[in-house]
Amino acid sequence: MIDFELTAEEKAKIQEAHAVAEKKFRPVSRYYDEHEHEEPQEIIDFMWENRGKGFVTGLGVVGALMVEELCWGDAGLYLASPGPGLGGAAVFAAGTKEQWGKFLARFNEGKPKWGAMAMTEPGCGSDTSAIQATATRDGDYWVLNGEKIFVTMGHRALDLSEGIIVVWASVDKSAGRAGMKSFVVEAGTPGMKVEKKEKKLGIKASDTVTVTFDNCRIPFSNILGKAEVKSKTEGFKGAMATFDVTRPMVAAQALGVTRAALDMLRDEIDKRGIKIRYELPRSKQTALERDFIEMEANWRAAHLLMIRAMWQLGSGQSNALEASMSKAKAGRAATLITQRAVELMGPLGYSRKNLFEKFMRDAKINDIFEGTGQINTLVVARRLLDYTRDQLK
Numbered sequence: 001m002i003d004f005e006l007t008a009e010e011k012a013k014i015q016e017a018h019a020v021a022e023k024k025f026r027p028v029s030r031y032y033d034e035h036e037h038e039e040p041q042e043i044i045d046f047m048w049e050n051r052g053k054g055f056v057t058g059l060g061v062v063g064a065l066m067v068e069e070l071c072w073g074d075a076g077l078y079l080a081s082p083g084p085g086l087g088g089a090a091v092f093a094a095g096t097k098e099q100w101g102k103f104l105a106r107f108n109e110g111k112p113k114w115g116a117m118a119m120t121e122p123g124c125g126s127d128t129s130a131i132q133a134t135a136t137r138d139g140d141y142w143v144l145n146g147e148k149i150f151v152t153m154g155h156r157a158l159d160l161s162e163g164i165i166v167v168w169a170s171v172d173k174s175a176g177r178a179g180m181k182s183f184v185v186e187a188g189t190p191g192m193k194v195e196k197k198e199k200k201l202g203i204k205a206s207d208t209v210t211v212t213f214d215n216c217r218i219p220f221s222n223i224l225g226k227a228e229v230k231s232k233t234e235g236f237k238g239a240m241a242t243f244d245v246t247r248p249m250v251a252a253q254a255l256g257v258t259r260a261a262l263d264m265l266r267d268e269i270d271k272r273g274i275k276i277r278y279e280l281p282r283s284k285q286t287a288l289e290r291d292f293i294e295m296e297a298n299w300r301a302a303h304l305l306m307i308r309a310m311w312q313l314g315s316g317q318s319n320a321l322e323a324s325m326s327k328a329k330a331g332r333a334a335t336l337i338t339q340r341a342v343e344l345m346g347p348l349g350y351s352r353k354n355l356f357e358k359f360m361r362d363a364k365i366n367d368i369f370e371g372t373g374q375i376n377t378l379v380v381a382r383r384l385l386d387y388t389r390d391q392l393k
């Protein structure tokens with residue numbers, strides 16, 4: 001039986017994350033939205049000092065619910081918080097215990113550090129089989145060459161800290177997907193360079209950069225998974241295992257921003273003396289009431305899917321279907337709900353005096369990274385219908 005009831009201790013942790021979101025993130029939320037590329041130093045210091053509380057790891061149901069709370073406060077500041085991030089999730093999903101020690105222990109000691117993951121290239125996003133970056137074996141080393149774009153937290157991981165980046169590259173282009181492997185590169189490795197920072201629509205407190213690799217040499221043991229090119233799907237399994245962790249995490253981020261918009265909308269409706277009459281039949285409710293109830297129901301459906309995907313992950317079950325399902329649903333729900341909140345508020349929704357327009361901008365990314373809504377829907381369809389990648393494109 002699945003039981004998602006939380007213990008008193010778990011509830012207290014989530015409440016603590018909510019307090020951080022409310023008292024630390026929200027007061028500076030607009031400032032860092034309007035000062036893109038400025039370091040939110042007070043947040044970085046606070047989050048690093050309090051890293052032991054597990055606010056940002058996002059693993060398990062409680063971890064995901066804590067991430068949801070932080071993103072209720074500000075999704076960009078959550079992403080900017082030091083921690084292993086997507087790179088850490090990749091090491092966790094596809095690495096050995098020795099690699100966990102070598103690459104993840106740093107996130108518990110010393111100065112603030114970040115982790116990043118780089119798959120996307122100028123000519124390759126959704127279609128990861130088109131990856132052009134290469135990893136060539138040279139004795140006890142791999143030599144990486146290529147260009148990665150839109151790397152979340154690449155600047156802070158590589159320029160500002162002794163962090164890590166997990167890089168996807170092909171060890172054998174003739175083998176297609178089977179030749180694709182992931183490699184951990186430590187900050188400061190010669191041949192790796194952060195080239196430029198993007199200016200973005202939302203999540204502006206997070207950094208997004210281009211990283212180039214020019215004969216970048218890393219130890220042979222930095223490969224995640226096996227080096228041999230065997231079956232057609234072997235190499236890609238590592239990536240998929242990473243997505244099983246990161247997709248529900250992104251769903252949790254989406255749900256946090258979306259709930260922020262819903263909560264603010266409810267407050268505004270309350271202020272106007274309007275009560276949502278849940279008990280009335282649909283035909284007797286106003287359009288506003290119907291819209292609001294529909295938005296809440298949509299949010300809750302996405303929330304339950306995310307919890308299920310995280311619960312499966314935490315209990316060692318396969319969650320590949322639910323990970324994509326929860327990400328596709330939450331990304332879409334976030335886009336629709338935050339946009340509807342702006343519409344319902346009229347000029348107040350569009351104005352920068354309120355955060356509605358910011359929530360809408362911050363929400364959209366969740367339907368893009370870690371597989372777009374369309375790609376995750378495709379993954380779900382393939383899995384439900386038992387079609388291969390070639391049968392359903």
Ligand SMILES: Cc1cc2nc3c(=O)[nH]c(=O)nc-3n(C[C@H](O)[C@H](O)[C@H](O)COP(=O)(O)OP(=O)(O)OC[C@H]3O[C@@H](n4cnc5c(N)ncnc54)[C@H](O)[C@@H]3O)c2cc1C
Pocket residue numbers: 086116117118119120124125126127149150151152153200208365368369370371372373374375378393
């Ligand atoms: C702010 C930000 C941060 C990011 N962070 C990272 C990161 O940390 N690491 C990283 O590796 N990448 C990152 N990305 C890149 C992101 O994962 C890609 O943008 C995304 O996967 C889409 O790839 P693409 O941009 O090449 O779009 P394309 O693949 O060209 O897609 C364009 C459109 O076509 C649709 N489409 C494509 N193929 C199909 C299909 N078969 N069926 C139906 N529709 C399809 C897509 O859904 C999309 O709507 C980030 C992007 C942004 C904007």
